[in-house]
Amino acid sequence: MNNTVIDVHNISRVYNPDTIPVYAVNNVHLHLQRGEFTALVGPSGSGKTTLLNMIGGLDKPDAGTIIINGMNITELSPRELVDFRLHNIGFVFQSYNLIPVLTAKENVEFIMLLQGKSKQERDQRVQQLFKEIGMEDKLNVRPAQLSSGQQQRVAVARALASKPQFILADEPTANLDSKSAANLLDIMALLNADENITFLFSTHDQRVINRARRVITLVDGKIASDTAAVDISQPHKFETV
Amino acid sequence: MVLRMAWRNIWRNKMRSLVIMFSIATGLLAGIAVLSLYDAMMNSRVRTVIDSEVAHIQLHHTNFKKDYDPKYVIANGDDVLQAIKKMPQVKAATARSITTGMLATATGSAGVTINGIIPEEEYKVSQLKQKLTAGKLFDENKKSQVMIGKKLAVKMKLKPGSKLVLTFTDTSGAIVSAAFRVAAIYESANAPLDERNVYVRMNELNELLLSNASFHEIAVLLSKDETLKTVQQNMQQLFPSVLVESWKDISPETDLMVDTVDQYSYIIMIIIMLALAFGIINTMLMAILERTREIGMMMALGTNRSKLFILVLCETLLLTLAGTPIGVLMGWLLTAYFHTKGLDLSGWGKEMMSNFGFGTMIYPEFPAERLPAVLLIVTATALVSCLFPAVKALKLQPVEALRR
Numbered sequence: 001m002n003n004t005v006i007d008v009h010n011i012s013r014v015y016n017p018d019t020i021p022v023y024a025v026n027n028v029h030l031h032l033q034r035g036e037f038t039a040l041v042g043p044s045g046s047g048k049t050t051l052l053n054m055i056g057g058l059d060k061p062d063a064g065t066i067i068i069n070g071m072n073i074t075e076l077s078p079r080e081l082v083d084f085r086l087h088n089i090g091f092v093f094q095s096y097n098l099i100p101v102l103t104a105k106e107n108v109e110f111i112m113l114l115q116g117k118s119k120q121e122r123d124q125r126v127q128q129l130f131k132e133i134g135m136e137d138k139l140n141v142r143p144a145q146l147s148s149g150q151q152q153r154v155a156v157a158r159a160l161a162s163k164p165q166f167i168l169a170d171e172p173t174a175n176l177d178s179k180s181a182a183n184l185l186d187i188m189a190l191l192n193a194d195e196n197i198t199f200l201f202s203t204h205d206q207r208v209i210n211r212a213r214r215v216i217t218l219v220d221g222k223i224a225s226d227t228a229a230v231d232i233s234q235p236h237k238f239e240t241v
Numbered sequence: 242m243v244l245r246m247a248w249r250n251i252w253r254n255k256m257r258s259l260v261i262m263f264s265i266a267t268g269l270l271a272g273i274a275v276l277s278l279y280d281a282m283m284n285s286r287v288r289t290v291i292d293s294e295v296a297h298i299q300l301h302h303t304n305f306k307k308d309y310d311p312k313y314v315i316a317n318g319d320d321v322l323q324a325i326k327k328m329p330q331v332k333a334a335t336a337r338s339i340t341t342g343m344l345a346t347a348t349g350s351a352g353v354t355i356n357g358i359i360p361e362e363e364y365k366v367s368q369l370k371q372k373l374t375a376g377k378l379f380d381e382n383k384k385s386q387v388m389i390g391k392k393l394a395v396k397m398k399l400k401p402g403s404k405l406v407l408t409f410t411d412t413s414g415a416i417v418s419a420a421f422r423v424a425a426i427y428e429s430a431n432a433p434l435d436e437r438n439v440y441v442r443m444n445e446l447n448e449l450l451l452s453n454a455s456f457h458e459i460a461v462l463l464s465k466d467e468t469l470k471t472v473q474q475n476m477q478q479l480f481p482s483v484l485v486e487s488w489k490d491i492s493p494e495t496d497l498m499v500d501t502v503d504q505y506s507y508i509i510m511i512i513i514m515l516a517l518a519f520g521i522i523n524t525m526l527m528a529i530l531e532r533t534r535e536i537g538m539m540m541a542l543g544t545n546r547s548k549l550f551i552l553v554l555c556e557t558l559l560l561t562l563a564g565t566p567i568g569v570l571m572g573w574l575l576t577a578y579f580h581t582k583g584l585d586l587s588g589w590g591k592e593m594m595s596n597f598g599f600g601t602m603i604y605p606e607f608p609a610e611r612l613p614a615v616l617l618i619v620t621a622t623a624l625v626s627c628l629f630p631a632v633k634a635l636k637l638q639p640v641e642a643l644r645r
């Protein structure tokens with residue numbers, strides 16, 4: 001069985017091609033196996049967000065193809081992409097992840113409602129996910145009453161709720177203090193280990209980078225280094241923050 | 242969930258939602274006020290036409306109204322009148338002998354229509370009794386009495402007791418003149434009619450006209466407005482040789498005015514609705530722009546456009562639903578107040594109003610029949626005007642929205 005989830009073939013993204021072209025992502029080639037826990041690192045403006053957006057089907061490359069789980073998403077129409085995102089990808093953004101008028105529980109349920117899951121299935125999954133993120137007592141709290149760290153944990157739970165192929169997290173710890181950041185990483189790593197969830201997250205926080213099993217470094221839209229496909233069958237020791 | 246989100250979104254910015262709710266309520270209130278005011282004015286006008294000018298139905302000799310030649314009396318008038326009085330839908334009916342002529346005093350003269358009436362019966366049909374402003378009713382012991390309209394009285398400087406001469410042609414073609422004494426002065430809502438019509442006793446007029454015991458006109462008042470058409474048709478069948486006309490035939494301008502004002506009231510509604518639409522577009526647009534990132538995030542997660550569209554629509558619909566009862570209630574209170582107190586329009590110019598045949602006191606009623614139409618218009622306006630903000634929300638690109 002082919003275990004490649006993300007298969008990126010020489011993609012490029014150019015902003016302002018007519019004036020001063022910005023090669024935000026420049027000829028990137030990349031493969032991710034199921035179950036990987038990968039950090040995308042690089043200074044601000046190196047193209048991390050742009051790359052993640054394209055992999056997530058939010059943006060289209062100007063050249064190259066992206067194949068997710070065997071499907072060429074660069075050929076999908078905008079309408080098809082909405083559906084593709086809903087069923088295949090879990091998103092965690094840097095901030096403003098949650099719908100403010102919905103409670104933590106409803107935010108997680110929301111995605112499953114969009115998928116048309118039954119009430120029973122939703123309730124069961126919500127219980128399980130909130131247990132995993134350690135927030136069973138915060139089910140009915142609105143995002144505004146949660147700390148940034150708690151909000152990001154709920155966002156991770158929501159990303160998982162849809163049972164996606166993988167989770168894309170764009171600087172998920174950028175707005176968190178180091179303790180919350182460590183806590184979030186613990187949860188992500190746990191989910192990766194326990195449920196074999198594939199994570200691709202961008203960061204420029206060295207302590208977060210240390211937790212990754214694979215680190216891809218982006219400089220000026222190009223891959224500068226890649227600790228490369230590690231053997232994921234091997235048990236992995238985390239360094240402590 | 243969408244409904245729940247819509248509901249909670251409304252309460253995110255209470256002030257703004259209240260503004261929309263209030264605009265919707267005000268729009269409804271204005272709509273109700275305009276409709277009830279116009280309805281009341283038209284009703285009052287129609288009532289005046291029926292109750293004090295034309296009555297529901299008039300019968301004449303087919304040739305009579307061409308030039309009011311007194312020889313065209315209703316054939317077998319008494320039989321016709323008795324038959325009509327027996328019809329169950331008829332409330333009252335009276336005969337009139339009519340001719341045109343000249344009213345002269347020492348100081349001047351004026352063309353008038355001379356109505357020969359049977360006082361007791363006339364009072365029931367045309368409210369002549371209630372219209373008197375000076376003088377007394379016809380007195381059985383006095384002869385040659387005349388009632389004249391206030392406008393004519395002012396113009397001719399006549400008072401109760403004044404003497405005047407009426408001149409007209411009799412059925413043989415000879416010119417007759419007779420002296421009358423003013424018994425009373427009346428005033429109706431319709432000044433031009435007051436200036437034109439004078440009333441004398443029918444038997445006196447008939448004697449002068451040499452057309453004993455016959456008459457030219459039967460005026461019929463019905464118990465219910467709705468039976469007008471059937472009764473008119475029945476009468477025409479019963480008396481095929483007589484011209485049977487309803488007030489709509491006799492006063493087509495009133496009927497036309499009712500229709501026109503109906504249309505005007507809808508035009509005013511449209512103007513009010515345009516103002517409402519701008520308010521809603523503006524406010525909902527603000528609500529959307531404020532939530533750009535949130536909407537972008539929802540789209541990124543895989544919320545399709547139709548769901549977002551429904552969300553915006555639901556928010557507007559909920560606001561409309563909240564605003565509607567308030568508006569209806571305010572409209573109801575307002576019309577109920579003026580319905581009992583009456584609305585005095587004399588500020589608009591009593592003279593002008595009465596020249597057009599309008600009374601100045603009107604009693605607006607809650608336009609219950611037209612309420613569904615008004616509600617529909619307001620709801621449709623609210624929904625249509627949120628389309629623009631909704632489409633704006635759909636046009637957001639998630640990547641750009643999230644970058645903000």
Ligand SMILES: Nc1ncnc2c1ncn2[C@@H]1O[C@H](COP(=O)(O)OP(=O)(O)O)[C@@H](O)[C@H]1O
Pocket residue numbers: 015016022023024042043044045046047048049050051
């Ligand atoms: N919408 C845009 N229009 C023009 N330039 C952009 C746009 N988005 C990103 N860029 C540019 O592309 C480059 C990569 O940006 P980004 O992917 O956000 O990097 P990172 O997430 O690593 O900070 C930057 O130079 C940035 O200024």
Ligand SMILES: [Mg+2]
Pocket residue numbers: 048049050170171
């Ligand atoms: Mg970025």
